[in-house]
Amino acid sequence: MSRVLARLCAVAVTACLLFTTWSAATPKEAAALDPTVGYLMAHFTGESSTNQQIYLAHSTDGLRWTDLNNGGLVLRSTVGTRGVRDPALVRSPAGDRYWIIATDLCIGCGQDWSTAINNGSRNLVVWESIDLVNWSAPWLLNVAGPIPDGRNAWAPEAIWNPATGDYVLYWATNVPLNGAAKHRIYYSRTADFRSITTPQVYLSRPGSQEIIDTQIVEVPTGVGAYRYVRASRDDQITIEGSNSLLGTWTTLGNLSGIGLTGAQVEGPMWMKFNSRNEWVLYLDQYATGRGYLPVLTTNPSSPSAFRLPASGSYAMGGTKKRHGSILNLTAAEQTRVLARWPATA
Template identity: 80%
Template sequence: MSRLLTRLAAILVAVGLFFTSQSLATPQRAAAADPGYLMAHFIGEGSTGQQMYLAHSADGLHWNDLNGGAPVLLSTVGTKGVRDPALVRSPGGDKYWIIATDLCIGCGQNWEGSINNGSRNLVVWESTDLVNWSQPWLLNVAGAIPDGRNAWAPEAIWNPETNDYVLYWATNKPVDGKTKHRIYYARTGDFRTISTPQIYIERPGTQEIIDTQIVELPAGVGAYRYVRASGDGQITLEGSNSILGTWTNLGNLSGIGLTGAQVEGPMWMKFRDRNEWTLYLDQYASGRGYLPVTTTDPSAPGSYKLPASGSYNMGVNKKRHGSILNLTAAEESRVLARWSDIPAKRLQSFNFQDRYVRHANFDVRIDQNITGPDAQFRLRPGLAGSGTVSFESVNYPGYFLRHSNYDFQLVRNDGTAQFAADATFRQVAGLADASWSSFQSYNHPDRYIRHYAYQLRLDPITTATGRSDATFRVTN
């Protein structure tokens, strides 16, 4: 009897293994409930293109622009433009950073100046939830490099051997008067202070290297724990078992027709539902943004495949040199709730119908025939309570209409309960016309948003004029 049971058990195990092998041979998309992916990126040149954008994907290949395609963060420091963002999560998942190149081509800078006398700083933001971000700060990474001319394309990875982050970036340190970017690194625990920069990657002669990104592989995949892809005239692949150890050249992607003359900005993404990776490459030479190249072994150059036609969609915004984070369910819920595509609206005055609410130098008023982003707001779920609204600026993401001493200004959300209460309102039937709207203060319910001498105020409403002043239409 025991032998029979043993044989039956073996048969059942074999059948199970057969069906398991069949399912692994044909990878399937994870269930729709599985969390997706978040990409931080910039979109191109100009003061608005060189800011911080986010996109979301459920499957890693089809992307939707968040925040209605508008920036989610603006740099207010350094050159006041950012490129090449890296999105970093702490090992415990309780803190996040965005680190980016401090560079704004066409906004007071050109390429020659930024190469030979550019910013030596990186721009850094910090968050505890991927939603509320600190004010940006500048981190001087290249100032201690003798004759270092700039700091470009930062990345960071947690190093378990040293229990801190390896922060790495490109700096131009010319050779014989010729431009030569090398990759430098420093260690940091907080992205506010760093160790003395050291050379991390240097190519022979005058060959430059600017972009590189490292991916960690699970046990059983390839011969190395880490693989890095670099733009150095080719898209070169290297492997190592230690982030700061010796790296071995594995080859490049010229076999599928991709060289550093065509693509740059390598960006790794691991599919969460199968052992497959995408290496996104920015098609800068043709101006087409990211292209996904897939592989089941990042350390094997011959395993990379170009995408089939129609197999991916990058969304409306061009996606350039960025970073992808595999989201947890909680992270995805927060991100989509905060940055979902809420359309931009204007607030039209009831009794001056050629005037609209707008901000100017962070003061708030009603002006005539305003159609631009200064007069556009997203009516987000109220910061302080359900069933309420808060008005977020379209061109200053993270800045909201807020009352202080009953006056209104456009102010950056500081995350405090006081700010949330001051920036939250109940949308009610218009006091002068029920088909329009009025906005009652959340923390001063006897007061409403109204204009007086064209300035926005928070006042009690007791007269017919006041009711007209406090009535608005939410319109496109």
């Protein structure tokens, strides 16, 4: 009898462990988060091996930023090319898990732009956390390897899709397809950023026009005509809308009316203000090397509603902010982050 009981106990323990592992890796239902009070930006700062890592900045108003960790990097990649660019911050629907996903790329670290474009890393770099301050070791997620002749994987983003109960993970890959070798946006679905569905083309421009940077924001009911709006850098900063992440997208216009085109800015980065229905679309002024510029709007789906900021109304901090993403912080999250990486005075 004791031998039978021991075997039954072992089976029960194994089942519990399997359930625990499965539940930790499976997104929970969306929860009502506590009110958000601050903002956290993840970004990289430049072209050296040190600059191409994960940096953080904090803001209380969404327009004036201070560097965390005295302006030093907070996470360093130890995998792949050992450099990262274009980080995206992702929070689970229940608010109990976070990921950073980033381009596995280190220009000037034994790799030039031609190699990165035509024979670069097919992987993304991923970190995971349960508290936003203690992060796992990074791992590589092969997203472009399954794409026939996929040559790299750049500028990843992810957004929760309630229609499918998982994330839409999307990025740019250079692929010779239909007579044109160029970057297109591909997507996969994932629940844990460790395994993905077969990549599919998500966004492509006609002819030889490339598209590398795109980011989607979810818009509340009553603001504009679309639930989702994406801003993409092609030859313009193109604005599109849709009511389904994996459905049809409608071109709404661009930002050339305020003097911003794809020849001047890239790396679109959305942020909603905590206290009101107003948004910032940050754009990286890569042509002049000045980093991010905020563009304001009360309706992301209306290009004519975007406006440039008043002079002196924003400050980006001591480090240059390059292509990244912003997470709206609850009070508890903000307290943890600032305790771990104090803001630069």
